[in-house]
Amino acid sequence: MRRALLPIALLLTGVAQADSSLPASPLAYTQLPDPDQEAQAKALMETLRCLVCQGQSIADSDADMAGEMRALVRQRIAAGEPPARVRKWLMERYGDYVTYDPPLSWITAPLWIAPLALLGIGLLIARRLFRRRTA
Structure with missing residues (x-):
């Protein structure tokens, strides 16, 4: 039990010391x-x-x-x-x-494209599922 709590105690100690004294x-x-x-x-x-x-x-x-x-x-x-x-x-x-x-750039392009791609994939899956049920 003590070994399991040790990482948490170390983390909390580090967080408490993270603030500057300035x-x-x-x-x-x-x-x-x-x-x-x-x-x-x-x-x-x-x-x-x-x-x-x-x-x-x-x-x-x-x-x-x-x-x-x-x-x-x-x-x-x-x-x-x-x-x-x-x-x-x-x-x-x-x-x-x-x-x-x-801003849109090559580095941030996945942030902008991923939601649209996931929405498109979701629509394709939903379309196939509805076609199977009606057929």
Whole structure:
């Protein structure tokens, strides 16, 4: 029993030590003074994936990296950069995985084609099954 719990205990210990002991960036949790810029930053943050959590946007994640990414977004929006340019910069820096809507390229083509292919295969199987029942 103890041997079975050892990997879980090690995993939980590693997760607890994964957070940085450095203080969070000032803009990680502080809103911009301009409401329009904050709205732009918030909308952009909702479309960006936390690279640590992988299932949350950087707006929802409490991970240190998500806080740093929020601070970067707010800094660039406050400097006057349009959200599309900030998004492009983050994609160049962290890769296409940082966005929930990856652009179509040879690398991401399977993500876009697989659902259509599976739907087509499902329709073919359903068609054959219905033909057998009526015949």
